[in-house]
Amino acid sequence: MMILTLKVLVEAGEIPQFETYLDDAFTAGFRAKISVADLRLTLRPDKQNFGAAVYTAPLLPRLPLTFKAGNLSAGGALSTLNSPELTAGSSPFTTSISATSPLTATLPGYSSFSKPAGAFFEASLPKTLPFALKLNTLQTNQSTTSITSVLLSLPLKKIGLTLSAAYTGGLFTYEKNATSSWFLKSPYYSGGTHYCALFQLSAESKNNTGTKATPSHPVKSMTLTITGALYESPFGFYQLVYRADSKLTTKHTNFFAQIFYNNDNLLTSSGKTLEPCFQLKSGVLYKSPSRFATLYFKQPVFLRVGINSYLRINLTETEHPVKLNAGFQLSTEKTIQSFSFSAEGKLISKSQTTLPQTLGPESISAQLKSTWKLDSFSPILTANLTLPHNPTSQKKYKITAGTSFKSKNSTVTINASTNLSGTFPTQEESPQTKLSASLSIHLKIKYLTIIGKIGFNEDIF
Numbered sequence: 001m002m003i004l005t006l007k008v009l010v011e012a013g014e015i016p017q018f019e020t021y022l023d024d025a026f027t028a029g030f031r032a033k034i035s036v037a038d039l040r041l042t043l044r045p046d047k048q049n050f051g052a053a054v055y056t057a058p059l060l061p062r063l064p065l066t067f068k069a070g071n072l073s074a075g076g077a078l079s080t081l082n083s084p085e086l087t088a089g090s091s092p093f094t095t096s097i098s099a100t101s102p103l104t105a106t107l108p109g110y111s112s113f114s115k116p117a118g119a120f121f122e123a124s125l126p127k128t129l130p131f132a133l134k135l136n137t138l139q140t141n142q143s144t145t146s147i148t149s150v151l152l153s154l155p156l157k158k159i160g161l162t163l164s165a166a167y168t169g170g171l172f173t174y175e176k177n178a179t180s181s182w183f184l185k186s187p188y189y190s191g192g193t194h195y196c197a198l199f200q201l202s203a204e205s206k207n208n209t210g211t212k213a214t215p216s217h218p219v220k221s222m223t224l225t226i227t228g229a230l231y232e233s234p235f236g237f238y239q240l241v242y243r244a245d246s247k248l249t250t251k252h253t254n255f256f257a258q259i260f261y262n263n264d265n266l267l268t269s270s271g272k273t274l275e276p277c278f279q280l281k282s283g284v285l286y287k288s289p290s291r292f293a294t295l296y297f298k299q300p301v302f303l304r305v306g307i308n309s310y311l312r313i314n315l316t317e318t319e320h321p322v323k324l325n326a327g328f329q330l331s332t333e334k335t336i337q338s339f340s341f342s343a344e345g346k347l348i349s350k351s352q353t354t355l356p357q358t359l360g361p362e363s364i365s366a367q368l369k370s371t372w373k374l375d376s377f378s379p380i381l382t383a384n385l386t387l388p389h390n391p392t393s394q395k396k397y398k399i400t401a402g403t404s405f406k407s408k409n410s411t412v413t414i415n416a417s418t419n420l421s422g423t424f425p426t427q428e429e430s431p432q433t434k435l436s437a438s439l440s441i442h443l444k445i446k447y448l449t450i451i452g453k454i455g456f457n458e459d460i461f
Contacts, residue, residue, distance in 0.1 A: 016032065035055070050070045053067065053068045061126060065122065068107065071108040073108065074138055074147075076168075078149075083268065095308075098258075102168070143170045164202045165202075173193050174194060206220065225246075284308070289301070337370050346360045384399075396424075400417060416437075420434075439453070
């Protein structure tokens with residue numbers, strides 16, 4: 001199957017900025033931006049989105065306000081409230097943890113047509129004050145009242161400590177539960193609204209030498225975030241979940257640990273159902289120059305090694321998922337070579353009240369990735385392989401090769417990639433192979449940008 005896309009962007013000047021968009025799906029878009037406002041409109045047959053924003057900070061630095069309206073994408077603290085659980089992840093090189101944050105909202109892009117219309121308001125204190133206070137509100141059809149967010153931050157510069165507290169909450173709608181099965185995992189309830197709130201407290205400490213670790217102060221920074229989420233049950237009572245995120249950074253090493261606990265079946269602000277569980281995730285990321293590799297290759301080589309583990313104890317089940325991610329990277333000025341793998345399995349207990357006694361492996365995944373920076377070209381090659389423990393299950397592979405070219409004056413940019421994915425044959429199923437490729441060209445002539453893209457998808461067998 002061949003896919004052809006043509007986009008035409010017209011930008012005029014630095015400030016103001018004007019941009020138009022056209023593609024082969026009969027999409028027409030327009031953007032206009034100045035220092036105090038941003039206006040967006042996109043039309044497609046049977047679909048449309050719009051967005052508008054006004055900022056007072058450029059004109060009134062002592063009264064920084066933000067107004068947004070349109071098909072907004074909400075995030076920040078609301079994302080955590082909608083889904084507070086930990087995620088297993090697949091990369092050993094990330095140490096991202098939950099941080100105290102307010103409610104956020106972004107304007108729609110050219111291809112975003114699923115977000116409901118809403119209005120967002122943000123007010124914050126000037127940065128010249130000794131503390132920071134931010135108040136946000138969002139009104140959408142996801143909640144019957146405005147979703148409110150308050151963030152307070154107090155930096156104590158003399159001791160290198162920053163304390164933060166945040167609240168996000170509102171009344172959210174949910175649909176009825178009318179599962180028609182012989183055994184109901186949860187009882188029937190009609191649709192309605194319920195109160196949901198997120199409470200966050202955090203402390204971030206940095207040594208007085210700045211961000212650099214010294215022999216007398218080996219720790220560069222420490223962060224601890226405590227999160228509590230409150231959800232009103234459809235039956236009138238309230239349920240709490242708890243989460244803690246911590247991170248410690250030294251000169252060469254990052255340590256992180258996360259804990260989540262929920263002791264009941266509950267419904268979140270997005271309508272997601274959570275079951276009783278205890279989750280634990282922790283990891284280490286080490287970064288340092290590699291002396292041996294530097295001597296061998298006669299250029300600076302940096303080593304990066306990461307490992308993290310994830311465990312979920314299901315309090316009402318006898319099987320508990322576990323995952324381990326590990327890998328290393330070697331990088332120079334012009335290349336990054338990395339290898340990583342993930343192992344998944346389940347801890348199995350005899351009953352819901354006994355500790356796990358056996359480990360049942362499920363699959364192992366491995367990835368090789370090679371990235372280069374050669375003047376104007378940046379080739380990349382990635383190979384993935386997934387091997388299930390069950391011999392009757394399908395073994396999956398994926399090979400991606402691509403390159404990008406960017407002219408020195410940035411007038412021409414070319415990106416090309418090829419993706420080959422599929423499964424190996426088993427005793428019960430035939431092999432499957434899929435080939436896809438894409439080529440895109442960005443041509444910039446003064447204020448005119450033309451983007452052409454051609455794609456190819458085909459099942460080989």
